Amino acid sequence: MxxxxxxxxxxxxxxxxxxxxxxxxxxxxxxxxxxxxxxxxxxxxxxxxxxxxxxxxxxxxxxxxxxxxxxxxxxxxxxxxxxxxxxxxxxxxxxxxxxxxxxxxxxxxxxxxxxxxxxxxxxxxxxxxxxxxxxxxxxxxxxxxxxTTIAFSLLPKKFSLGELQKIYEIVFEKKIDKRNFRKKILSLGILKKESIKKDAPHRPPQLYSLKNKIGEIINIL
Amino acid sequence: MxxxxxxxxxxxxxxxxxxxxxxxxxxxxxxxxxxxxxxxxxxxxxxxxxxxxxxxxxxxxxxxxxxxxxxxxxxxxxxxxxxxxxxxxxxxxxxxxxxxxxxxxxxxxxxxxxxxxxxxxxxxxxxxxxxxxxxxxxxxxxxxxxxTTIAFSLLPKKFSLGELQKIYEIVFEKKIDKRNFRKKILSLGILKKESIKKDAPHRPPQLYSLKNKIGEIINIL
DNA sequence: CCAAAAGTGTTAGTGATACACCCATGT
DNA sequence: ACATGGGTGTATCACTAACACTTTTGG
CATH class of the missing domain: 3.90.79.10 (Nucleoside Triphosphate Pyrophosphohydrolase)
Known part of the structure; x- marks a missing residue:
């Protein structure tokens, strides 16, 4: 054949x-x-x-x-x-x-x-x-x-939790409770604290980066 | 072109x-x-x-x-x-x-x-x-x-919860607690009680069928 | 001092897990 | 009577969801 x-x-x-x-x-x-x-x-x-x-x-x-x-x-x-x-x-x-x-x-x-x-x-x-x-x-x-953690791939290496939350709110088209969101993200244990961002027009946020290498997507089911 | x-x-x-x-x-x-x-x-x-x-x-x-x-x-x-x-x-x-x-x-x-x-x-x-x-x-x-409920597609129209559980145990290669399994499946609200099976070589089981039409797979996330 | 986003805890409810005994039937 | 699978409830723990005020900075 x-x-x-x-x-x-x-x-x-x-x-x-x-x-x-x-x-x-x-x-x-x-x-x-x-x-x-x-x-x-x-x-x-x-x-x-x-x-x-x-x-x-x-x-x-x-x-x-x-x-x-x-x-x-x-x-x-x-x-x-x-x-x-x-x-x-x-x-x-x-x-x-x-x-x-x-x-x-x-x-x-x-x-x-x-x-x-x-x-x-x-x-x-x-x-x-x-x-x-x-x-x-x-x-x-x-x-x-x-x-999964694909949302992180839309952010720069260092980012604030506020920026991350905004992305979720845009994709799901609804407001998310800030405290619960932070608790959940931080409890994943995949973030490393970085410096504090300077020059914000308001209280400067704590920046974070991913512990694992960029692009590695993990399941959080 | x-x-x-x-x-x-x-x-x-x-x-x-x-x-x-x-x-x-x-x-x-x-x-x-x-x-x-x-x-x-x-x-x-x-x-x-x-x-x-x-x-x-x-x-x-x-x-x-x-x-x-x-x-x-x-x-x-x-x-x-x-x-x-x-x-x-x-x-x-x-x-x-x-x-x-x-x-x-x-x-x-x-x-x-x-x-x-x-x-x-x-x-x-x-x-x-x-x-x-x-x-x-x-x-x-x-x-x-x-x-999802794809497991049900391996069963006949009427089946006992024991048969369903067995399928899960085979696929996941481990024993599942009977009481918890039944609680979870029944709480989905997708089953209808049918008759009681006759001619079992032991206590005859309650039979169930799916409420929705056969082959309709639902997500239970 | 005002605006704007950052940061922070507790409570109540819901779902998951672990666990042991009696029941109905055929042989 | 025994072997076989059917059937049942409770307590603990972890996770989710709801909710309001203070902090830090720049302008």
């Missing part, structure tokens, strides 16, 4: 890139300048090259769109409805990424006229089945925030 | 089919009778047809191997290391299924000389990267047992 005995689909990776900016959870979308769905917004993505792994493909596209590397990236789900792309059979492996908005340099790449961050509450019509992918990603994001 | 501008990989679905039999968690493996990995054990799977969805492909293969339909099936993860198949670029979308062993009729299909259930504690060397896929599936299975 040879591989060529079977019709071969095309395979892409698509990325749901989240960040927090201006007190809101944002996702990166690109405007397509080629058919199909020309001039429509879509998730960034592209074809998997024949000699790269799925994760490498996702990392490459992430870098092409945002200029960032070494950020939180995980495989989300694979979508393969035979009709999802009008050009023919295209299967996509979706990934989601979390990046610190300070580090991003948005670039429109080939096939794309514009790249922009959208609040997840104001998403335009999307190409292909990207609405479904995005909704799935948002669910997973919330879940991961609740049960 | 045309799809054919990109080299197209082959795409398969592979299945991790779990069941419980003889007080042990088992997984279905097939013995390959073609190259590569001829005469080696592997997860059942096959190429995705050009006009079927990923899930339909998994369902079709599940049916071909076991003769069962309408069982618990979920997408697991996609594996796409460029070297995972010596024949060339093959990306696989893995699925995991949970079936009641009473309903299974194992069939060796094309390319396969034998199909057999193996205890997860006694897995032979596997073809491709199937060991990795299986380990991932076992982790997910345990997680799902802990936080």
């Amino acid at each position: 040879k591989l060529s005995d079977f019709e071969q689909p095309s395979v892409t990776t698509d990325l749901v890139i989240f960040t927090i900016k201006e007190n809101s959870l944002k996702v990166l979308l690109v405007k397509r300048n080629v058919e199909p769905f020309k001039d429509k917004w879509a998730l960034p993505g592209g074809f998997v090259r024949i000699d790269e792994s799925l994760e490498d493909s996702a990392k490459r596209e992430l870098f092409e769109e945002t200029g960032v590397k070494n950020v939180y990236l995980e495989q989300l789900y694979s979508f393969g409805n035979p009709k999802r792309d009008p050009r023919g059979r295209v299967i996509t492996i979706s990934y989601f990424a979390l990046i610190n908005s300070e580090k991003v340099k948005l670039k429109a790449s080939t096939d794309v006229s514009e790249a922009k961050l959208f609040s997840v509450s104001k998403i335009p019509l999307l190409a292909f089945d990207h609405k479904e992918i995005l909704e799935y990603a948002i669910k997973r994001l919330k879940w991961k925030f609740e049960y | 045309k799809l054919s501008d990109f080299e197209q990989p082959s795409v398969t679905t592979d299945l991790v089919i779990f069941t419980i039999k003889e007080n042990s968690l088992k997984v279905l493996l097939v013995k390959r009778n073609v190259e590569p990995f001829k005469d080696k054990w592997a997860l059942p799977g096959g190429f995705v047809r050009i006009d079927e969805s990923l899930e339909d492909s998994a369902k079709r293969e599940l049916f071909e191997e076991t003769g069962v339909k309408n069982v618990y099936l979920e997408q697991l993860y996609s594996f796409g290391n460029p070297k995972r198949d010596p024949r060339g670029r093959v990306i696989t979308i893995s699925y995991f299924a949970l079936i009641n062993s009473e309903k299974v009729k194992l069939k060796a299909s094309t390319d396969v000389s034998e199909a057999k259930l193996f205890s997860v504690s006694k897995i032979p060397l596997l073809a491709f990267d199937h060991k990795e896929i299986l380990e991932y599936a076992i982790k997910r299975l345990k997680w799902k047992f802990e936080y």
